[in-house]
Amino acid sequence: MTKLQVPDHFVEEIRKLCRRISTVIDLASFRHQSHVRVRAGVDEELDEKKNLYERLPELLTKVAEEEVNRLPFETPECTVVYAPMIGYLVAVPRRPEWLTVSDYEQPGMQFLFVSNDRVHYKTASVERLDLELGDLRMDIADRELSIMLTLQNDILENAASALHLVNQAIIIDSLVALAVTARELNWVRPELHDGRLLDVAGGRHPLVEFRSSPFVNNPIQSGNAELGLVHIITAPNASGKSVYVKQAGIIVFLAHIGSFVPAVSAKIPMTDRILSRLHSIDSVFSGMSTFACDLKQMAVAVNSATCRSLVLIDEFGKGTSSEVGLSLLTSCLQYWLRNGDQCPHVFVSTHIHALLDMLPRSPYVKFKTMKVMRRESELIYLYSIVEGYGLQSYAAYAARKSGLPEEVINRIHKVYQDQRQQKPLTRPGVSIEQMNLEYKESESLVKLFLDFELLEDTVPALIDFIRNKLLVFRSPHIMTTAL
Structure with a gap:
């Protein structure tokens, strides 16, 4: 068991760092603004500029009042504005008789531009503001950035201590999450042992259980000639066989990270690898087809699995022709079965029913299916695993449940029956x-x-x-x- 250890000097360094951060950063204002602000009292020059910036509207109004009295023309309004890269400007409404550039020229005033029907000038008063005030907003931002960079360097100097504490916090958070989950969802403590027996009573898939109420739990047993080592699950579409295969992997994984597991009881053998061929994600950057990705996953499983491994295979071979898929899957399973009682634990869900005839008769091979019940034209899924074979996919029932039109469902039945009776396929309504x-x-x-x-x-x-x-x-x- 890993013991969480945090040296005392780490704690003291982080405390000092936290005090430094809270002293420099105005955390209260950060909640209401999009940028970080430095607290008052940290930098005297910054405080002076901020105070001046807060009084700037009042100052500009006073300058505008003085400026309007010096204008060589009458105007109903005069304001002092600031333009980045240009500085402070006097802005007055454009007079109707001002039509050309020469009309804008006024004594003692330097005409610059017209914007939004307002004429902008440079005067001696605003040039004095440029010299005395400059760009206050940018000066404040630059000064705050400089202070923040200094604080950043202080934080980086203590990065090792901070990261160590963060890692410890992550472990604690994970353990607390697992403990709360185990208590609230009624998980049990698994029994880990050095043998081969995998025996889970009332196993559940923790994610599917959230959205399926009530969830039908199922046993998971493997490890000897009586229980089998290679488990072939054939069952109708949407009957729960993929969920069953995945929940076996999840329960074994949770047990090995020290967690309780979603089951009534669980005896878990020490497992060196969980190898899977469950889902392939296509990517144009990989340069591989879906089937090539499937083959790569199977290659890793075949080359890496030991007698202490758990192998999960879901619908392998559907990315190619049924004959090729059957050949590949059969060959992989036979490769493992040659090891006898040293075969890894293998759980396979498949619709390749011919696989049942291709595998050698061995006590280590067990065939299972998910129970369903037919009631006239309705198919009821019981989601309970039993010994046996599921030789019908009931694809039409799954299609109806997914919302396909009844016309399409009827066509599915027609094509299926014609194929079973080896009749030629015809178009609808054509003999x-x-x-x-x-x-x-x-x-x-x-x-x-x-x-x-x-x-x-x-x-x-x-x-x-x-x-x-x-x-x-x-x-x-x-x-x-x-x-």
């Missing part, structure tokens, strides 16, 4: 006789086209030929366009 007739008509048209002597001066004749020949065929399923 086999009609399809045969269309095929003969199309074949005749292709032959006529191939026999046509195509030369440069015969292209118009070819177009007429195609148009006339297509008019012969009346099938609504042969789509043509105007030529």
Whole structure:
């Protein structure tokens, strides 16, 4: 067990650093502003500039009142404004008779520009403001930045102590989270041992349990000739087989990080690796197809698994043809089964039903399925694992549950039944006789086209030929366009 240790000098260094931060940074104002402000009293020069900046509106109003009395023309309004990179300016409304640049020129005033129907000038008064005040806002920002950089250097000097405490806090936070979760969700303390037996009673998937109430728990057993080591789960779509495989991995993982586990009881063997082929994330940057990613995951599992490993495989082989997928999955499982009682714990969920006939008869291979119950046209999922085989996927039921139109569902049933009875597939509403007739008509048209002597001066004749020949065929399923 790892003991949390924090040296006393680390604690004292962090306390000093916290006092330094709270002394420099105005944390209260930071909640209401988008930038960090330095507290008053930290820097005398900064405080003077801030006080002057706060009195700036009053000062500019006073200058504007003095300036309006010196203007060589009458105006209803006069203001003093600040423009970055230009400085302080006198701004007056544009008079109607001012039409050209020469009209803006006034004695004792330097015309600069017109913006928003206001004429902006430089005068002796605002030039004096430029010299005495400058850009107060930027000066304040620069000074605060300098102070913050100094504080940043102080923090970096104590980074090792801070990171050590953060790491300890992370561990404590994680342990508290696991403890609270175990108490609130009724998890149990697992029993870790050096044997091969994996025996979980009433196992649950902690994430699925949050969104599925009530959650149907299931046992997880593996480790000898009686319980098996390679577990093949075949079951209908959406019946819970993938959840079962994943919850086995989650429970074993939680036990090995010192956590309680979601189960009624759990005996967990010491496990060196949890190897999985569960989900592949496509990426254009990897340069690999989904199936290539699947193969890479399986290669890691085959090359790394030991008798103390847990291997989880979900729907491997669906990224290629059924024959290739069957061959690859069978070969991998046979590779592990050759080790006898030294085979790793393997949990496989699959729809490749031919796998059941390809694997050798071995006491270490167990076949399981998820219970379902049919009630007329309805399929009820019981989410309970049992010994046996699930040779039907009930894909149409899953499709109906997902919201596909009834017309599509009926078509699924029709295609499925035709395939089972080895009948040729037909389009909806079209008989086999009609399809045969269309095929003969199309074949005749292709032959006529191939026999046509195509030369440069015969292209118009070819177009007429195609148009006339297509008019012969009346099938609504042969789509043509105007030529």
